[in-house]
Amino acid sequence: MTRLDLTRSPRALALLRSRWPQFLLRAITLAGFIFTILAGLMGSVVGSHNFAIIFVWIAWWTALKLAFIPFGGRSWCSICPIPMPGEWLQNGGILQPRGSMGIGLGKRWPKVLRGTWIQAGGFLLIGLFGALTLTSAKITAIVLLFILVLALALSLVFERRSFCNYLCPIGGFSGLYAQAGPVELRVKDTDICAAHIEKTCYTACPWGQYPLALKSSANCGLCMECLRVCPSENIAVNLRPWGSDLGPKTKHRIDEAFLGLVMLASALVDSAIFLGPWGQLKSAAYNIGSPDWFLFAGAFLITALGILPGLYVGATWAANRFGSTNASLRKSLAHYSQVLVPLGLMVWIAFTISFAFVKFGYVLPVVTDPLGWGWNLLGLTKSAGVGETTSFSLVLQVAMLTVGLFWSSRVALRISETIRQAAPLIAFSSLFTMAMLWLLVG
Amino acid sequence: MPMESLPYKTTPTNWKRWAWVIPYAGLALLILFIPLPLPFHAPQDRLLRIEASSFQFTPGEIQINPGDRVTIELVSTDVVHGFSLDAYGFELKADPGQTATGTFIADQAGVFRFRCSVACGNLHPFMIGKLQIGPNLLFFRGIALGLLAISAALISVRNVSRGTT
Ligand SMILES: [Cu+2]
Numbered sequence: 001m002t003r004l005d006l007t008r009s010p011r012a013l014a015l016l017r018s019r020w021p022q023f024l025l026r027a028i029t030l031a032g033f034i035f036t037i038l039a040g041l042m043g044s045v046v047g048s049h050n051f052a053i054i055f056v057w058i059a060w061w062t063a064l065k066l067a068f069i070p071f072g073g074r075s076w077c078s079i080c081p082i083p084m085p086g087e088w089l090q091n092g093g094i095l096q097p098r099g100s101m102g103i104g105l106g107k108r109w110p111k112v113l114r115g116t117w118i119q120a121g122g123f124l125l126i127g128l129f130g131a132l133t134l135t136s137a138k139i140t141a142i143v144l145l146f147i148l149v150l151a152l153a154l155s156l157v158f159e160r161r162s163f164c165n166y167l168c169p170i171g172g173f174s175g176l177y178a179q180a181g182p183v184e185l186r187v188k189d190t191d192i193c194a195a196h197i198e199k200t201c202y203t204a205c206p207w208g209q210y211p212l213a214l215k216s217s218a219n220c221g222l223c224m225e226c227l228r229v230c231p232s233e234n235i236a237v238n239l240r241p242w243g244s245d246l247g248p249k250t251k252h253r254i255d256e257a258f259l260g261l262v263m264l265a266s267a268l269v270d271s272a273i274f275l276g277p278w279g280q281l282k283s284a285a286y287n288i289g290s291p292d293w294f295l296f297a298g299a300f301l302i303t304a305l306g307i308l309p310g311l312y313v314g315a316t317w318a319a320n321r322f323g324s325t326n327a328s329l330r331k332s333l334a335h336y337s338q339v340l341v342p343l344g345l346m347v348w349i350a351f352t353i354s355f356a357f358v359k360f361g362y363v364l365p366v367v368t369d370p371l372g373w374g375w376n377l378l379g380l381t382k383s384a385g386v387g388e389t390t391s392f393s394l395v396l397q398v399a400m401l402t403v404g405l406f407w408s409s410r411v412a413l414r415i416s417e418t419i420r421q422a423a424p425l426i427a428f429s430s431l432f433t434m435a436m437l438w439l440l441v442g
Numbered sequence: 443m444p445m446e447s448l449p450y451k452t453t454p455t456n457w458k459r460w461a462w463v464i465p466y467a468g469l470a471l472l473i474l475f476i477p478l479p480l481p482f483h484a485p486q487d488r489l490l491r492i493e494a495s496s497f498q499f500t501p502g503e504i505q506i507n508p509g510d511r512v513t514i515e516l517v518s519t520d521v522v523h524g525f526s527l528d529a530y531g532f533e534l535k536a537d538p539g540q541t542a543t544g545t546f547i548a549d550q551a552g553v554f555r556f557r558c559s560v561a562c563g564n565l566h567p568f569m570i571g572k573l574q575i576g577p578n579l580l581f582f583r584g585i586a587l588g589l590l591a592i593s594a595a596l597i598s599v600r601n602v603s604r605g606t607t
Contacts, residue, residue, distance in 0.1 A: 135564040277555075277572045279498015282565050388528040389555055394580060395474060402470070402587040409595035419596065426592060437584045441553065 003238040005188075007227070016224050016237060019095045022079065030081035033144065039370050040141025050137035051370035054362045056144070057134050062356040064170070065348050070242075073181030074174045077221035082147055083164055086155025087206060097229055098160075098204045106159040109166055115255040119172025120262040124304060126169060127266045128297050131273055131285035161206045164221065175218040176259050177345045179245035179338075180407075184217045184238045185226070192234045201226035201235070211235060216245045218256075243407065246338045248415045257333050260340030261312055264432060265304030267347045271439040275354055311431070312340075315424035322421040339412045339425045346404025347436050350397045354440050358387035397440050405433045466594045473586045480551055480576050485509035492516050492571070494523035494536060496563050499556065499571035508551045508576045516542045524559030527573065533559055551576035 006012045015021050032055070040052030068076040088094050092101030126133070133139050151163040164171045187193050193201075193212040202210045204225040211226045227235040272278070273285050284292035313333065320332045327335070369375045408429040409422070416422035488510050493500040494517065506512060516525045518536040525534040525542075529550055536542040558569035 131565070135567075274568050275570065277499070277502035277570055279495075279500075279502060279569070282497055282568055286565055387557070388526070391529065391552070394552075398474070398580060398584045398587065401584065402591045405588050406591035406595050406598075409592050410598055413595055413599040426595075430588060430592065433588055434585065437581060437588070441580050441584060442578060 003236075003240050005236040005238050007233070007235065007237055012237075017228055019228065022224065023095060025079040026081060026084055029079050030084055033081040033148070035370075037141045037145050037148075040137040040144070043137055043370065049366065049369070051366045052137040052140050052144075053135070054366040056140055058356055059363055062352050064174070065352045066356075069174055069177050069181060070345065070349065071182065072222075073178035073183040073217050074220065074222050075183065077164065077171065077174055078223050080164075082151050082168070083155065083161050083206075085148070086152040086163070087161070089152075090155055090160075097225060098206060104156045104159075107157055109158050109162045113166060115166075115253065116172045116175070116259045117255050118167050119169050120255070120259045122167065122169030123172065123259075123262050123266055124301070127269055127300055127304070129288060130270065131282065132288055134274075135286070160208045161221070165207060165219070172259055173263065176256065176263065176341060177348075178217045178220075180243045180341050180345050181217060182239055182242050182244075183222065184214075184240050184244065185211065185220050185222060185224075186214055186236050186238060187211050188234045188236045192232050196232065200229045200231065204229040216250060218245070243342060243411065246341060246411050246415075250338070252334045252337050254330060254334040254337070257312065257337035257340065258309070260337050260344055261308045262304050263344045264340065264347065265300070265308050267344065267351050268308075268432075268435060268439070269300050269303060271351055271354070271436065275351075275439060308432075311428055312336075315428040318424035319416065319421050322423075323417055325417075335415060336412070336425055338415055339408045339429060342407035342411055343404050343429050343432065346400050346407065347433070350400040350404070350436065350440060353393055353397050353400065354389065357393045358389055362387075394441050398437065401433050401437055401440070405429055460598075462594070462597050466590065466597075470587060470590055473583055473590060478579055480508055480579075483507035483509070485511060487511045487513070489513050489515065492525065493519055494525065494558065494569075495519040496521065496523075497558070497565035497569040499525075499558075499569070502571045503574070504572070505574045506548055508548055510548045510575075511545065512548055513543060513545045516544075521562050522560050523562050523569070525556055526559035527556045528554045530554065535560060548575045552580060553578050 007016065036052045036055055039050060043050045043052065064076055086104075088096075090102040090104045090106075091098055092103065096102075133143060147168075150167070154163045154167070155161070190212060199210065201212075205211070206223055206225060207219060207221050209220055209226075214220055222237075224237075227237070273281055280292070281296065284290070284296040287293050313329075316332045316336050317329060319336065320327060320329060323332075368377050370377075409426045412422040412425040412429070413419065416425075486507070488506055490504060490506075490512060492504075492514060514525065514532075514534060516523070516534045516536040518538050518540070520538060522535065522537055525536070526532070527546075529552075530546060532544065532546045534542040534544050553572060553574045556571045556573055558566055560566075562569065
């Protein structure tokens with residue numbers, strides 16, 4: 001398959017190799033993160049006037065799904081501020097490679113807690129409490145602060161980026177969809193790595209990956225540490241066709257299926273709550289602890305843990321029966337999880353277009369008046385309009401859903417032996433796409 | 443364990459394999475944008491009474507026909523709420539207990555969201571209703587596009603198995 005290795009451009013290589021450009025970006029995101037927490041705690045309680053709400057839930061969340069992931073895979077992880085303080089302590093310095101200098105117990109993450117299960121659980125929590133978090137600057141700030149402290153504490157107990165690898169829901173989200181993204185880090189010449197005894201790249205990797213063994217972009221955070229310590233300049237950063245990690249021979253685990261299904265359920269439920277005309281559903285999702293909320297939570301969990309997985313298991317079971325090999329159902333559930341990746345990615349993009357385009361008008365006013373205290377730092381007119389869905393945005397949403405169905409059907413066909421075998425998975429994707437179509441433009 | 447082939451080794455993309463994209467893209471644009479005749483209904487005068495409360499409109503989903511002359515009576519049952527209709531630039535504002543009235547001609551067909559335009563509380567940005575004017579053509583176009591997408595997937599994969607990869 002075609003690849004374009006960025007490190008062959010001396011200028012790009014210099015930018016990736018130096019720790020400074022990345023540090024500057026990280027310093028900016030960390031400062032922004034802390035400012036967001038402060039704005040959330042001290043600023044206006046009117047969500048749409050508070051920097052914290054608008055920047056986290058409109059600007060960043062949109063940028064992640066419309067830019068970072070579809071054009072850069074896990075590129076956000078490369079500049080994410082959350083693990084930074086802990087990592088600096090672990091490394092014993094800010095511009096330091098991983099080594100023995102830092103502090104921390106460096107314990108290994110427990111085996112039973114590995115995989116993306118907890119990340120999926122975190123995403124379920126976002127869904128269950130999202131309506132409140134999304135509208136309350138204070139709670140958004142408290143959640144961000146909690147995450148920052150948790151990541152710091154974990155990095156002092158466990159080795160490397162255990163928080164990112166096993167707990168961070170956004171890490172799970174980015175990793176899952178990075179498999180469809182157009183960026184990958186791989187070794188250039190496998191023989192050079194095989195002959196290299198010290199494996200400095202593995203020692204340096206905050207993610208615990210061994211570049212020679214990288215087959216998927218799901219678990220590589222694109223931090224470039226391996227590229228910096230490799231004595232043979234043997235690390236490539238490739239631009240590649242979208243969807244390169246999805247195919248008949250790539251390896252996938254069953255927890256990826258679960259994560260993919262949780263993401264689909266979240267997109268469905270968020271669309272119903274935030275874009276639908278059902279006021280009672282909104283109030284139920286918002287009034288946490290009320291009887292209505294328990295009804296909502298039950299319905300959400302039944303969708304995420306019952307209905308969607310049920311349909312997926314059914315489709316996989318049928319596909320399995322149409323196949324010639326007697327693969328176990330468990331194996332097939334993992335194998336066909338690849339279909340959920342492009343489907344979920346495009347559905348989230350469509351949802352984001354619907355959700356965020358309307359609210360972009362809020363962004364400039366909170367830049368000029370971040371705390372909602374009536375400042376006008378940039379001298380702009382400050383009132384945000386109501387916002388509206390344009391016919392362009394609607395057509396774009398339909399187009400994104402169409403691409404998602406095409407792409408997931410194509411993956412289903414490529415990883416099946418026959419069309420008949422792919423048909424149940426295509427039916428699953430169609431059903432889900434139609435539900436989203438109805439929620440977004442119905 | 444066998445090593446995978448070198449990832450930075452490049453083979454030129456076989457663009458012929460993707461030749462089907464052009465007619466399919468044309469067909470997709472046609473499905474999305476081709477004007478379709480709407481069933482004709484004699485325009486009516488409609489009086490719609492919409493109750494706004496935190497954070498919903500009742501009724502939240504309304505269907506009318508293109509060409510109808512619509513008079514909205516917006517009643518707020520708690521705090522001040524607004525009513526702003528996408529694409530129409532039509533706006534009302536109702537004080538609690540008072541009725542705000544406005545009229546417009548439904549000259550654009552499709553499904554339009556209406557939103558509260560006065561900050562009324564935490565869920566205000568999501569206080570939304572739906573006004574459907576005529577049949578929802580975009581939804582049906584979307585379904586036709588979905589079928590097209592599946593057939594495109596079939597074609598693309600058939601070309602893969604005949605192609606070089
Ligand atoms: Cu309102």
